[in-house]
Amino acid sequence: xxxxxxxxxIAGIAERARDGRSVIAVHVRVGQLRQVVPxxxxxxxxxxTEDTPLAGSRLEVDHVPVVVDCASCGATTTLAHALVLxxxxxxxxxxxxxxGEELLVTTLDLAPATVPTAQET
Amino acid sequence: MGRFHRHDGEHDHEHPHDHExxxxxxxxxLSGYATGADRVVVLERIFTENDRAADANRxxxxxxxxxxxxxxxxxxxxxxxxxxxxxxxxxxxGVRAGVVEGDIETALDADRLAxxxxxxxxxxxxxxxxxxxxxxxxxxxxxxxxxxxDALDLLLVExxxxxxxxxxxxxxxxxxxxxxxxxEGEEKPLKYPVMFRACEVVxxxxxxxxxxxxxDLELFRRNLAQVNPAATVFEVSARTxxxxxxxxxxxxxxxxxx
Numbered sequence: 001x002x003x004x005x006x007x008x009x010i011a012g013i014a015e016r017a018r019d020g021r022s023v024i025a026v027h028v029r030v031g032q033l034r035q036v037v038p039x040x041x042x043x044x045x046x047x048x049t050e051d052t053p054l055a056g057s058r059l060e061v062d063h064v065p066v067v068v069d070c071a072s073c074g075a076t077t078t079l080a081h082a083l084v085l086x087x088x089x090x091x092x093x094x095x096x097x098x099x100g101e102e103l104l105v106t107t108l109d110l111a112p113a114t115v116p117t118a119q120e121t
Numbered sequence: 122m123g124r125f126h127r128h129d130g131e132h133d134h135e136h137p138h139d140h141e142x143x144x145x146x147x148x149x150x151l152s153g154y155a156t157g158a159d160r161v162v163v164l165e166r167i168f169t170e171n172d173r174a175a176d177a178n179r180x181x182x183x184x185x186x187x188x189x190x191x192x193x194x195x196x197x198x199x200x201x202x203x204x205x206x207x208x209x210x211x212x213x214x215g216v217r218a219g220v221v222e223g224d225i226e227t228a229l230d231a232d233r234l235a236x237x238x239x240x241x242x243x244x245x246x247x248x249x250x251x252x253x254x255x256x257x258x259x260x261x262x263x264x265x266x267x268x269x270x271d272a273l274d275l276l277l278v279e280x281x282x283x284x285x286x287x288x289x290x291x292x293x294x295x296x297x298x299x300x301x302x303x304x305e306g307e308e309k310p311l312k313y314p315v316m317f318r319a320c321e322v323v324x325x326x327x328x329x330x331x332x333x334x335x336x337d338l339e340l341f342r343r344n345l346a347q348v349n350p351a352a353t354v355f356e357v358s359a360r361t362x363x364x365x366x367x368x369x370x371x372x373x374x375x376x377x378x379x
Contacts, residue, residue: 002253002254002255002285002289002290005253005255005257009168009170009171010167012170013163013165013167013169014163017165018161019161024158025158033315034289035285035286035289035315084314084347084348085348086347093346093347093350103166103167103168104163104164104165104166104167105164105165105167106162106163107162107163108161108163109158109160109161110158110159110160110161111158112158112159
């Protein structure tokens with residue numbers, strides 16, 4: 001639901017990191033617990049970057065599943081449904097989250113510095 | 122903060138930090154892309170800027186000796202009715218309480234609370250796209266500038282009514298409290314686990330309606346315990362005032378260091 005404001009944050013990070021160069025793609029890693037709809041995020045990206053130096057860049061979303069460690073039985077399991085964070089083996093609620101809460105910009109793909117692209121014109 | 126305060130973990134160890142920016146790699150080293158472009162490793166948490174603003178808010182609140190509580194709920198759970206009661210109680214008890222009122226549009230709630238609060242700052246989040254669904258730290262920072270923090274003991278942030286987005290944004294408040302109302306259904310902790318996990322306290326509101334509803338309060342408590350066993354639960358009625366003493370005691374329990 002807050003994909004639009006996330007895109008503003010992502011654009012701010014990409015704008016600082018691109019060092020004046022054209023951006024082809026921005027890669028983000030989003031954990032499943034982050035309540036983000038990847039399709040919506042990509043759609044909002046187009047809207048947020050329109051008429052900015054990032055216009056035309058792709059937003060690539062790497063969706064990370066929820067993996068929990070169980071304190072009760074020691075198993076590490078990947079959860080198909082992240083509604084209830086119980087152990088995938090013994091169903092204990094004594095779990096700690098290993099992955100699934102990521103929300104970061106991982107990399108930018110930048111156009112070669114010497115070859116201007118359409119986005120720069 | 123409770124054991125499920127998710128953002129703390131990130132700060133400490135979960136994610137890479139800002140200083141890792143701008144390491145340059147050959148694209149060929151990384152699988153999947155053969156665009157001929159350069160790949161720059163950024164590894165910056167998307168909430169870095171928000172969390173930095175949240176830390177600044179907390180520092181400003183701490184400096185003024187103000188405890189801040191972020192109050193979240195779905196629309197219609199009774200946050201504003203609860204705040205009317207709570208603010209009246211606090212005023213009578215000599216606690217100087219301010220309110221940051223977050224709404225997409227209108228000053229209706231701020232107007233309701235103004236007679237009871239020492240100070241009110243209104244944040245309308247409408248931005249032309251239909252309005253932000255949550256308060257974030259930079260928004261609360263703007264509200265803090267409007268308030269005279271030195272003249273307050275407690276600041277209650279009434280977030281935008283929404284069970285999804287407010288859970289994701291650290292506003293700089295010291296505690297996060299959720300108002301759940303009995304009419305919402307027992308399964309809500311399972312459907313909105315991120316919100317229910319994000320709170321130290323869950324207020325179960327509208328208990329005066331219990332005799333009229335087919336609602337199983339014990340089932341709700343079991344569902345809540347599945348996603349947040351550490352949550353403190355207060356059963357209250359903002360309409361009758363039932364159960365509010367325990368909530369008010371919790372709210373004023375921690376003397377804030379100057």
